[in-house]
Amino acid sequence: MPVAPYLALVLALGATCQLVAYRLRVPSILLLLVAGFLLGQVVTPEAVLGRDVLFAGVSVSVGIILFEGSLSLRFRDLQGLGKAVVRLCTVVVAIAWALITASGMIAGVGWQLSLLIGALLVVTGPTVIAPIVRQLRPTRRVSSMLRWEGIVVDPIGAVLAVIVFQTVIIGGPELSLGPALLTLGRLVLISTVLMLVIGGALEVAMRRHLIPDFLEGVVFLAAAVGALVLSNVLQPESGLLTVTMLGIYLANRPGLRLDHVREFKEHLQVLIVGALFVLLAGRISPAEVVSVAPTALVFVALLILVVRPASVWLGLLGTPATREERTLLSFMAPRGIVAAAVTSIFALEIDTAAEEAVLASRQFGLPPLETLALEAEAERLTALVAEAEHLVPLVFVTIVVTVAVYGLGVGRLAERLGLATTSPTGILFAGAPLWARQAAGILQGLGVPTLLVSVSPAEVSQARMAGLRVERTHILSEYAVETMELAGIGSLVAVTYDDETNATAAREFAHTLGSQQTFQLRRQSEPLDDSSHARRGAGSAVESKQRTAGKLTARVAFRPALSAPELEQRLREGMTVRQTKLTEQHTLDDFLARQPEAVLMFVVSEGHATVIGQDTAVPRSGATLVALVQPRPEGR
Structure with missing residues (x-):
């Protein structure tokens, strides 16, 4: 086999095996070794590249x-x-x-x-x-x-x-x-x-x-x-x-x-790594x-x-x-x-x-x-x-x-x-406003690990009194980024009042958690109908000059997507975070009919918490919904 096609095949096998292993949640090396071993039965690396090379x-x-x-x-x-x-x-x-x-x-x-x-x-x-x-x-x-x-x-x-x-x-x-x-x-x-x-x-x-x-x-x-x-x-x-x-x-x-x-x-x-394991496994008969x-x-x-x-x-x-x-x-x-x-x-x-x-x-x-x-x-x-x-x-x-x-x-x-979890589903909150503390308490009660990070002494004190796990530090501090314990944490929601802090935190923690699992609140400068990443390619030239570049922001949390001041305003109007069990008798549609102004935040199923974004598929039943809702009328 010529050298160029062989190297292309090795690289393709290496990338494919690692992607499949990631999806199956198995060690990629096992698939790489098997692929290399099978390829080696057709053509050996030494026959193509020579021993010295x-x-x-x-x-x-x-x-x-x-x-x-x-x-x-x-x-x-x-x-x-x-x-x-x-x-x-x-x-x-x-x-x-x-x-x-x-x-x-x-x-x-x-x-x-x-x-x-x-x-x-x-x-x-x-x-x-x-x-x-x-x-x-x-x-x-x-x-x-x-x-x-x-x-x-x-x-x-x-x-x-x-x-x-x-x-x-x-x-x-x-x-x-x-x-x-x-x-x-x-x-x-x-x-x-x-x-x-x-x-x-x-x-x-x-x-x-x-x-x-x-x-x-x-x-x-x-x-x-x-x-x-x-x-x-x-x-x-x-x-x-x-x-x-x-x-x-x-x-x-x-x-x-x-x-x-x-x-x-x-x-x-x-x-x-992918190429080496395929090559070396190919030398074994x-x-x-x-x-x-x-x-x-x-x-x-x-x-x-x-x-x-x-x-x-x-x-x-x-x-x-x-x-x-x-x-x-x-x-x-x-x-x-x-x-x-x-x-x-x-x-x-x-x-x-x-x-x-x-x-x-x-x-x-x-x-x-x-x-x-x-x-x-x-x-x-x-x-x-x-x-x-x-x-x-x-x-x-x-x-x-x-x-x-x-x-x-x-x-x-x-x-x-008690040293790790193979399916980390916990939620890290960058910031600890009242609604975040309420959500963390509910999630914790549902068996979902949570961690709040805040520099506010008042927020930290109130979180501790509520029995929540909290760190008093800035989310972008060296300690938070490089040392803070994240065992069990699967997603980040950046909820501070500073949009740039939220965006930077989401990008930084994407290295650990993955960009699909890092969220921030909608920027205060962006209109409510422009919060979805799916729409970032649309709009006039004037709008594109005013809109934040997609690479400088993260996925937008919650539905509808609200900014930090808007969420605080909802709290002042009497709304609070509650959990609702979605069943065949009380589906998501029934919930939305009763709570048309609700802000959908998280959905929990079998101990796994998912942050609800603009494109998240929320099940109609069989899960627990965590949302910011209007208080129940008296007597109900």
């Missing part, structure tokens, strides 16, 4: 993924969790490495390759953790621990693999601490120097406004790829550590705004999977049932992590693209090392003893090549099973532990 592209892509992930790691997110995160990235890794190595040997893998597999599989990875966290939406504490572990441990696993490869695989069965320490020292030194030099240069360029906004993402991408490649040239396989350290350095520089970079990298990462199935099943069972729980519980002893958090972390260790990519690379490195050893043993004119030593080394590495043929399919099966088990089962566990 394929692995060079994989290496660069993994570096970009880790750089993007590390840009989100900020030290302030570790408040109260620093000790736990440090343990996850050190002690837990060491215990897991030892236990995975032992598991490999129990499953029948030689000790040398078991050490290498142990190093490769201590990783979890942002490519599998991020989608699960996005779907699960756990507490901030759990989310921070999972993200830090997933991103930081990836390069640590790669570093461990480099040390094992050079000291055990290449160095021979006689273990030596000296070469290992020397390799580790070079890795850390090169990564640190490149981080400071390249990171410092980017920081200076940003602070002096030398990079225009539209080029920030491209420049940072080029810098990350350059750092990765240069680091690998200076010390093989050190690039992942370099780009991860570079991302963390930039993310934590005070006052450095990287919004354009993060947004650019986010979209690029989604594209790369059914025969290879069948040949390692018995070993793989024993090995993966030990990983899930023994290795992860033991390493987490032992490693986090004496940390602030709660029992519930440790339990969830014990059953959350899916392997991802870094494990797949680095395993493929090292399998190729073992093959290359064996070929070089065979060529060296065939040289003429060498002393007999040296020739015998080279022949013995060539035989040892050739035997390792035969054993390493099962390395890639073994890791492939591990990725599929761990993603399936953790991705499909962790949601229910997190809910039972």
Whole structure:
């Protein structure tokens, strides 16, 4: 198959699988691996791209993924969790490495390759953790621990693999601490120097406004790829550590705004992840999977049932992590693209090392003893090549099973532990006027989580006296945007008197909740009949000059769409927020006939709350309607 159609097919499969997985609420990696596996039975990526191009592209892509992930790691997110995160990235890794190595040997893998597999599989990875966290939406504490572990441990696993490869695989069965320490020292030194030099240069360029906004993402991408490649040239396989350290350095520089970079990298990462899983899964044949199935099943069972729980519980002893958090972390260790990519690379490195050893043993004119030593080394590495043929399919099966088990089962566990919800339906109110407090109280009584955010001491005090969950902060504060607990929250309704605050809050929280779930009140400057986004393309040129640009506003809440002053006026006229059960005997039509001036706000069905907008389909019956209505006449 020609290269261009093949790449187009890979990208199309990657995008389609992720979209379908989102709709079905299943881990996208499962569909990507299946699609790649099936495509690989028709045409393999190496047959189209060639081995060198394929692995060079994989290496660069993994570096970009880790750089993007590390840009989100900020030290302030570790408040109260620093000790736990440090343990996850050190002690837990060491215990897991030892236990995975032992598991490999129990499953029948030689000790040398078991050490290498142990190093490769201590990783979890942002490519599998991020989608699960996005779907699960756990507490901030759990989310921070999972993200830090997933991103930081990836390069640590790669570093461990480099040390094992050079000291055990290449160095021979006689273990030596000296070469290992020397390799580790070079890795850390090169990564640190490149981080400071390249990171410092980017920081200076940003602070002096030398990079225009539209080029920030491209420049940072080029810098990350350059750092990765240069680091690998200076010390093989050190690039992942370099780009991860570079991302963390930039993310934590005070006052450095990287919004354009993060947004650019986010979209690029989604594209790369889809393509990589399809490509790497295409290298596996059914025969290879069948040949390692018995070993793989024993090995993966030990990983899930023994290795992860033991390493987490032992490693986090004496940390602030709660029992519930440790339990969830014990059953959350899916392997991802870094494990797949680095395993493929090292399998190729073992093959290359064996070929070089065979060529060296065939040289003429060498002393007999040296020739015998080279022949013995060539035989040892050739035997390792035969054993390493099962390395890639073994890791492939591990990725599929761990993603399936953790991705499909962790949601229910997190809910039972009270740390997350798989279907967040709560409502976040930006602002806490009286009608919002009334609505929040009703929703809370219907089993819908609510959160009110306000800077008004009076509003906050009255909300607390009403037993409502409330935060005293500005909706656009750093705390609200980046730290505030949103577990269980599915939608935002911005209801402050400031239209610009409402619009900005809706756009900001759309990154977390999705633009379909963020609403604001109708702007005070817009007429009532112009509140629907469906009409924004109509009107005269004069009207278009006066109307707010669609990209600067969010979906308009409630029906009819009223502004903040109009809602307050309705309250002063005696209207109040009430709930009404819609049934076959009292349908929506009956309700509207009795309450023609009602403002429809929310509809609740089976504990799921939906904000009513201009285009929301409200059921006629079988749900509870929350609306601003006229008071009931006395005696009724």
